[in-house]
Amino acid sequence: MLPGQELVERALALATVDALTVLVTDTSEASLRWAGNSMTTNGVSTRRSWTVIAVHGAPAAAGVVTASTVDPDEIAAVVRSAEEAARRTEPATDAAPLIAPAGGVDQQWSARAAATDIGVFDRIADGLADGFARSDAAGSAEPQLYGFAQHEVRTTWLGSTSGLRRRFDEPIGSVEINGKRTVDGHPASAWVGAGSPDLTGVNVPAMLAELDTRLGWSRRTVELPAGRYETVLPPSTVADLMIPLLWAMSGRGAHEGRNAFARPGGTRVGERLAAMPLTLSSDPALGGLEYAPFVAVTSSTDDVSVFDNGMDATAVDWIRDGTLGALAYPRSGATEFAAPVAVPGENLALTGGSCASLHEMVAATERGLLLTTLWYIREVDPATLLLTGLTRDGVYLIEDGRVTAAVNNFRFNESPLDLLRRATEAGATERTLPREWKDWFTRTAMPPLRIPDFHMSSVSRAQ
Missing domain, CATH: 3.30.2290.10 (PmbA/TldD superfamily)
Incomplete structure (x- = not known):
């Protein structure tokens, strides 16, 4: 060869x-x-x-x-x-x-x-x-x-x-x-x-x-109905929910009204999206999560262009301190829409939370769920970035700061944009492996998140 x-x-x-x-x-x-x-x-x-x-x-x-x-x-x-x-x-x-x-x-x-x-x-x-x-x-x-x-x-x-x-x-x-x-x-x-x-x-x-x-924790099991539950999401679960958010950040899609970042006459860049000062970023030089510092693509899409091959890939704050900071544009799209060039990242980090660990966040929960993994995540509505999926291999009941039982599986319906808006606590960011998207996207660093009303839309009998 x-x-x-x-x-x-x-x-x-x-x-x-x-x-x-x-x-x-x-x-x-x-x-x-x-x-x-x-x-x-x-x-x-x-x-x-x-x-x-x-x-x-x-x-x-x-x-x-x-x-x-x-x-x-x-x-x-x-x-x-x-x-x-x-x-x-x-x-x-x-x-x-x-x-x-x-x-x-x-x-x-x-x-x-x-x-x-x-x-x-x-x-x-x-x-x-x-x-x-x-x-x-x-x-x-x-x-x-x-x-x-x-x-x-x-x-x-x-x-x-x-x-x-x-x-x-x-x-x-x-x-x-x-x-x-x-x-x-x-x-x-x-x-x-x-x-x-x-x-x-x-x-x-x-x-x-x-x-x-x-x-x-599964020595005791509890059956719960569908509904909205205070839920603690570990970093891996957060990664599986934030990756579709990155993939949806198309500048052209927003200008043409085809995604959740559109607004009449333009895009939502500059609009506050998260209640907390969280930053969602990609950086080819991020320690331990490095990726190629230049564009190398084999086909053009709304967000990347084969004509840009070899162009430097630079760090991008997609959301900065809770505010939408950038959308993805190749050089041609950036010229057309008078926007900065931004290359979709191959890593993703969410920062800006406290130094609290997952264990500490569980200990501070009076009653809620610990949702350890998700699978079969699919987009339902691109206009709101509504996702659906199933829980798998571990949904647990938290009572008085302790995990006391395993509970049944659910189907969920949530938008990562709504989760960022409603999150009441973010812990310490750590490197983590997403489960659903691991075959396509492995480089993530996420904090645990507390969602006061995570929507379990129906009970699932999946094991």
């Missing part, structure tokens, strides 16, 4: 149109899976995806072709396909001059692709083995453990006929553990997850202890 940077150079050398951009991403992945207190599968794989973006004519049209081939003899065919697509298609509404190099070739451009291996799981496997042994010795008194650990390193090279040469190595790691136990004849389950770029920050013994605590 050709080195990624060599593939870029060979493809660019074949250009016969006005401009060409080539992106190559090599992904090295290791995975580990276990079920019923036993390791089941593990493996390491490598894959390549590369895209040619051809620009032709005035006004400019773009043709995009993505391939996974590693045969050097097929490079020309992919380039010609992209160029032919550019010649046939209509002019692009997001057309803009290609980004020119500002600081020369990235320092690591010529280095080999980064890689992972199965050894990255050594500490995790040791921690799990201790958990398996304890469970086997205690029989049904200890949980059966199921889960999945994954580590990826993605190396992306981006080059264009403008002379741009950019590269970034992006490690991503996550561990998810489900614990299942039968308590007094009733099945109980709980989930915990953690993310870390190199997995060194994952503490398996602490995760197993948290699982044991949550499963212990």
Whole structure:
């Protein structure tokens, strides 16, 4: 397989149109899976995806072709396909001059692709083995453990006929553990997850202890009806609710009245959205949650443009001190709507709360729910960003500052915008792994939130 940077150079050398951009991403992945207190599968794989973006004519049209081939003899065919697509298609509404190099070739451009291996799981496997042994010795008194650990390193090279040469190595790691136990004849389950770029920050013994605590809460069960409940949301649950908020922050969508950030004659930028001085931000340099500091996209949308590939990605405060601070615009959209360019972030942090921990927030609750995980989240109404979804693997009753029982599952209906408006307490921000969106978005830092009237719209019989 050709080195990624060599593939870029060979493809660019074949250009016969006005401009060409080539992106190559090599992904090295290791995975580990276990079920019923036993390791089941593990493996390491490598894959390549590369895209040619051809620009032709005035006004400019773009043709995009993505391939996974590693045969050097097929490079020309992919380039010609992209160029032919550019010649046939209509002019692009997001057309803009290609980004020119500002600081020369990235320092690591010529280095080999980064890689992972199965050894990255050594500490995790040791921690799990201790958990398996304890469970086997205690029989049904200890949980059966199921889960999945994954580590990826993605190396992306981006080059264009403008002379741009950019590269970034992006490690991503996550561990998810489900614990299942039968308590007094009733099945109980709980989930915990953690993310870390190199997995060194994952503490398996602490995760197993948290699982044991949550499963212990299930020794007593209580059936509750649908309704509105004071609810404490841990950081992982908050992340699963805030990520759809980020994805909805389209400037064009707001100007055209198609999302929750529209108002007559403009957008809601500058409007207060949260009762507390919370800040929702993305930053490619955020410690432990870094992502590529430049745009690298293979298709244009309302929020990103293939013509912006290689442009610096900078920190953005989407909500600043409770006020809507920015919406997402590519260069073309920013020019059209006289707004600042803002690149959708690949991490998300919510800050501005107190230093209170989740435990302290539970201790301060007279009666309410602790909602540990969500799943099957879907958008119901883009105009209000109303979401629906189900609870799963752990809804617990809080009474007099203590978790006293597990309760039945619910379907919920809530908008993250309304949650920010109604939240009465935010605790300390910490790195967390979303459960619902983990396959698409892992880099989050969130506080626990207190919602005085979280809407459980109906009872769910899901286990």
